[in-house]
Amino acid sequence: xxxxxxxxxxxxxxxxxxxxxxxxxxxxxxxxxxxxxxxxxxxxxxxxxxxxxxxxxxxxxxxxxxxxxxxxxxxxxxxxxxxxxxxxxxxxxxxxxxxxxxxxxxxxxxxxxxxxxxxxxxxxxxxxxxxxxxxxxxxxxxxxxxxxxxxxxxxxxxxxxxxxxxxxxxxxxxxxxxxxxxxxxxxxxxxxxxxxxxxxxxxxxxxxxxxxxxxxxxxxxxxxxxxxxxxxxxxxxxxxxxxxxxxxxxxxxxxxxxxxxxxxxxxxxxxxxxxxxxxxxxxxxxxxxxxxxxxxxxxxxxxxxxxxxxxxxxxxxxxxxxxxxxxxxxxxxxxxxxxxxxxxxxxxxxxxxxxxxxxxxxxxxxxxxxxxxxxxxxxxxxxxxxxxxxxxxxxxxxxxxxxxxxxxxxxxxxxxxxxxxxxxxxxxxxxxxxxxxxxxxxxxxxxxxxxxxxxxxxxxxxxxxxxxxxxxxxxxxxxxxxxxxxxxxxxxxxxxxxxxxxxxxxxxxxxxxxxxxxxxxxxxxxxxxxxxxxxxxxxxxxxxxxxxxxxxxxxxxxxxxxxxxxxxxxxxxxxxxxxxxxxxxxxxxxxxxxxxxxxxxxxxxxxxxxxxxxxxxxxxxxxxxxxxxxxxxxxxxxxxxxxxxxxxxxxxxxxxxxxxxx
Numbered sequence: 001x002x003x004x005x006x007x008x009x010x011x012x013x014x015x016x017x018x019x020x021x022x023x024x025x026x027x028x029x030x031x032x033x034x035x036x037x038x039x040x041x042x043x044x045x046x047x048x049x050x051x052x053x054x055x056x057x058x059x060x061x062x063x064x065x066x067x068x069x070x071x072x073x074x075x076x077x078x079x080x081x082x083x084x085x086x087x088x089x090x091x092x093x094x095x096x097x098x099x100x101x102x103x104x105x106x107x108x109x110x111x112x113x114x115x116x117x118x119x120x121x122x123x124x125x126x127x128x129x130x131x132x133x134x135x136x137x138x139x140x141x142x143x144x145x146x147x148x149x150x151x152x153x154x155x156x157x158x159x160x161x162x163x164x165x166x167x168x169x170x171x172x173x174x175x176x177x178x179x180x181x182x183x184x185x186x187x188x189x190x191x192x193x194x195x196x197x198x199x200x201x202x203x204x205x206x207x208x209x210x211x212x213x214x215x216x217x218x219x220x221x222x223x224x225x226x227x228x229x230x231x232x233x234x235x236x237x238x239x240x241x242x243x244x245x246x247x248x249x250x251x252x253x254x255x256x257x258x259x260x261x262x263x264x265x266x267x268x269x270x271x272x273x274x275x276x277x278x279x280x281x282x283x284x285x286x287x288x289x290x291x292x293x294x295x296x297x298x299x300x301x302x303x304x305x306x307x308x309x310x311x312x313x314x315x316x317x318x319x320x321x322x323x324x325x326x327x328x329x330x331x332x333x334x335x336x337x338x339x340x341x342x343x344x345x346x347x348x349x350x351x352x353x354x355x356x357x358x359x360x361x362x363x364x365x366x367x368x369x370x371x372x373x374x375x376x377x378x379x380x381x382x383x384x385x386x387x388x389x390x391x392x393x394x395x396x397x398x399x400x401x402x403x404x405x406x407x408x409x410x411x412x413x414x415x416x417x418x419x420x421x422x423x424x425x426x427x428x429x430x431x432x433x434x435x436x437x438x439x440x441x442x443x444x445x446x447x448x449x450x451x452x453x454x455x456x457x458x459x460x461x462x463x464x465x466x467x468x469x470x471x472x473x474x475x476x477x478x479x480x481x482x483x484x485x486x487x488x489x490x491x492x493x494x495x496x497x498x499x500x501x502x503x504x505x506x507x508x509x510x511x512x513x514x515x516x517x518x519x520x521x522x523x524x525x526x527x528x529x530x531x532x533x534x535x536x537x538x539x540x541x542x543x544x545x546x547x548x549x550x551x552x553x554x555x556x557x558x559x560x561x562x563x564x565x566x567x568x569x570x571x572x573x574x575x576x577x578x579x580x581x582x583x584x585x586x587x588x589x590x591x592x593x594x595x596x597x598x599x600x601x602x603x604x605x606x607x608x609x610x611x612x613x614x615x616x617x618x619x620x621x622x623x624x625x626x627x628x629x630x631x632x633x634x635x636x637x638x639x640x641x642x643x644x645x646x647x648x649x650x651x652x653x654x655x656x657x658x659x660x661x662x
Contacts, residue, residue: 040385040432041342045335045349045359048392052334053246055350056226056279057122058269058325060286060301061251062110068452070301070318071325075114076124076250076282077107078174079155082490083129083515084522085174087290087563089486091479092131093155095510102158104479104492111165122330124250124282125155126171126204132513132648141516142179149186153193169199171250174518175230178203180213180220187223199225204250206230207237214243226250233374234268236276246279253283253317254299255372259407259438261299262316263369266362266405266440269324270346274338283317291485291640293532295563299372307482309461314454319405319416320440322451327358327403327444344381345435347388357394358444361386365437368407381437388443390429398425403449405440416451463531468657472505481507487566489525489645494652503542503606506652509645519564522588524554526569526644528562530658535638537660538612543643544652545578548603552577552646553653557613558639559588570636574611574620577646578603584620584631588644594618594631606654638662 059074080090091104102108114121130141134148141148152170159165170186172178183202190198200223203210207229214221227240228250236247249272255261265283272278288300289307298305301321304312328350335349345363365381390397402419406412422431422443433441442449469481476493484491484507494508509525530537537557545551552575559571569588576582582599586592599622601607610621619629641658645651 042387046391055332057330060283070321074122079127081129084519085128087294091490102162124169128174128518130516145182149189201226201228207240211239234271234275248280257315263364264371266320267364267369310458311460323442343384356445361441387432395429400443403442407438484527486527488522506654528640530641534660540610540657542654545603546650556642559642560636560639
């Protein structure tokens, strides 16, 4: 590990040398020797000429906990709209025009849990998709501006009424078109409901269009509080800066949470402000809690993708976050004196205006800090000495706490390690660091930093090879059944009042029209479950078609795609239809037909489907009687199990069972 060099008072220097070396394998040497060894840059941290922009916090999409772990300042959640939004669908609070339910999905629970850990956490809501009824037959949320604004405002009001959650910011339409008149109407409706405190962020896409529109439209300029851009590459557009509004990277990161992802995160947390004056950066996503083979697997700050085992991993981006989040708060201010280091890397400094100072220094190399997007132009980082001089109100700071991260080889790796404090009384407010590649330092007057500890998580285990669910839950805590991941449509626990017997509690697909989509949702509804590596499996499920004549349902195995790729999913799909037919297809869309025929099936009646896939052959049974046998299936070799419907139609499922081997 690289040397730890700092200047300290003569009284404490010997102690600092040995303690720092003991803490992290670094040696402290006098500042004079530093100067003799190599030239270095000098960086003044001064508030004499005023401060920079107000800091608004670090967050994640869809978490917080003060002075432990990531300690996020912001939680941004999706306003569920029933459509596919990258790795699955999230249910709307209004599936239909006269429907309101503020207990669907997991976002309400997540926001309440975040507030328990950090009562001051900022909450943001943003729609990705919208329920179909808002579009009046069009795939467009701006057909009736008042109606869409009403829909969004009901979500904000419901958050308060049913969960005592105050939403702080509301967005427009994630990474899609904005409508200036809609934004104005949304502001008026918020005000009418007494929600003047809720601020508007727009447009969660690119800088250019929204900022130019704001400069040309005085009313739009007035109602937009924050300009939010996605994946800005640490730079903001000229027009955005000209507005003088707060600028946020309102979605960023979405990179594998390896040390490469941690390097990406550490670099942009500093440089988004230095290069682009962005005062908040929000990661997509908070926790990778979805099947890893879905798009952007493990692209969360931490990983918890095995609810059946309880296994989780606190990944390195969590500790990179802590370098900023544990030692700052929204309402602090950046210093004007921030910037790039002479030989690569960057530094920022923030103050609360009450004498506290936090300095964050990063030296992430190009090779180890590439984000998934955008393209990162080449730059070089090399070993360097950096001298920092505290001036203005900071010149009398006697001591700085030191936290350190080194990414890379296991033998050299440290994550959020506290080193001995840095004593400045006899150094005229200056200190020198020896900086190497892929390091992160936080130097702060705050003494509240804490890495903390947590129990060892349960061991990782594959999805159970035998899994069954009868959905017999009278008062479900969540609207969705565990382990099922809806990819098109919404599948919810349902109490079937027409059947007081075996099928009183079921799982029901509840959408009867296509949502206003964000991604390429399939034409069929589908929910996946299980182990992507399953090869040989038997799936059995009771099914109930509710739509006469045109209705249809399926069970499937070896489903090989999901998320934004769901339309092109392959697998083995066993369908029955209310018109008295069955079909076996090699894809969700139904283009690859293996078999078809007539069968005694109608709507409003329960049937039991069984699909067995073994090696290169598949067979199917209806009500435990063979319907088709030994159909050759050569692709895919493996994949999830699934249930679903032929179209956006009501249908029910019960007594789901899968028995599988890899």
